[in-house]
Amino acid sequence: MVLCFDKVSLQRDDECILQNINWSIEKGEHWVLYGLNGSGKTAILNIINAYSFPSTGNVSVLGMEFGKTYLGEQLRKKIGFVSSSLQEKFYPQNNAFEVVLSGAFASIGLYETPTDEMREKAITLLEEFGCSEYANRRYSTLSQGEKQRVLIARSLMTEPLLLILDEPTNGLDFLAQEKLLESINNLANKRNEPTLIYVTHHLNEILPVFNKTLLLKSGQIFASGNTKDIIASNVLTAFFNLSVEVKWENQRPTLLRKL
Numbered sequence: 001m002v003l004c005f006d007k008v009s010l011q012r013d014d015e016c017i018l019q020n021i022n023w024s025i026e027k028g029e030h031w032v033l034y035g036l037n038g039s040g041k042t043a044i045l046n047i048i049n050a051y052s053f054p055s056t057g058n059v060s061v062l063g064m065e066f067g068k069t070y071l072g073e074q075l076r077k078k079i080g081f082v083s084s085s086l087q088e089k090f091y092p093q094n095n096a097f098e099v100v101l102s103g104a105f106a107s108i109g110l111y112e113t114p115t116d117e118m119r120e121k122a123i124t125l126l127e128e129f130g131c132s133e134y135a136n137r138r139y140s141t142l143s144q145g146e147k148q149r150v151l152i153a154r155s156l157m158t159e160p161l162l163l164i165l166d167e168p169t170n171g172l173d174f175l176a177q178e179k180l181l182e183s184i185n186n187l188a189n190k191r192n193e194p195t196l197i198y199v200t201h202h203l204n205e206i207l208p209v210f211n212k213t214l215l216l217k218s219g220q221i222f223a224s225g226n227t228k229d230i231i232a233s234n235v236l237t238a239f240f241n242l243s244v245e246v247k248w249e250n251q252r253p254t255l256l257r258k259l
């Protein structure tokens, strides 16, 4: 079991942000987390990363049960987390190679001397994510798409067991988006790949590797299960309370409003 939420609720200032969330992820599954603005996606991710704790219910992530021991740092070493808000945290003078290397220490800059093994690993990851040509360029000169690929490579330095990609295509043009999705697809098809949780507002980004989907609405699970069953016209029409149609082409869905 990679993750288990058992009757998880989260209360803040008399407001119920999450309510009765039951969610389990098994090895071999890759999940999409889909919900409207304010539905509680970030609240769930914060709990997975042990940045916040549920008001009620039990959580275990990667075999570690919350509440039993302090597990923040220990847990976060095993979880890769990439979001567009992470992009601006890095020092502009560091080059892409250094940014990837810093992932080995889970630090923003490089304060320790990397081993030869770490350097080799960073070079391999830069190659795998198509970043070699700008490995020595200052991070600040990279485009958003290039930065995102560098940050995913960085997140893999510690060989995480779980990789969370939080709206990774934000601000990317169509080509940059497709290039990033291709890298994610390659990653998911590798042996010993981490389990992926992919948060998005764009259904057309759901790659075939994302075999499971959770729909979150107003802090509650609206539906969860096999992606093909969940990303369907009838389910999403009920979810949005608006008549929509899902078309699957080349194993990827497109959402259209039915007029």
Ligand SMILES: Nc1ncnc2c1ncn2[C@@H]1O[C@H](COP(=O)(O)OP(=O)(O)OP(=O)(O)O)[C@@H](O)[C@H]1O
Residues within 6 Å of the ligand: 012, 013, 015, 017, 035, 036, 037, 038, 039, 040, 041, 042, 043, 044
């Ligand atoms: N500390 C807090 N106190 C009160 N309400 C909060 C707090 N943090 C978040 N919320 C509320 O909880 C709800 C869920 O927020 P969350 O950030 O998890 O949504 P989200 O699904 O990630 O949204 P988005 O897609 O816009 O990023 C929102 O209504 C938000 O205003």
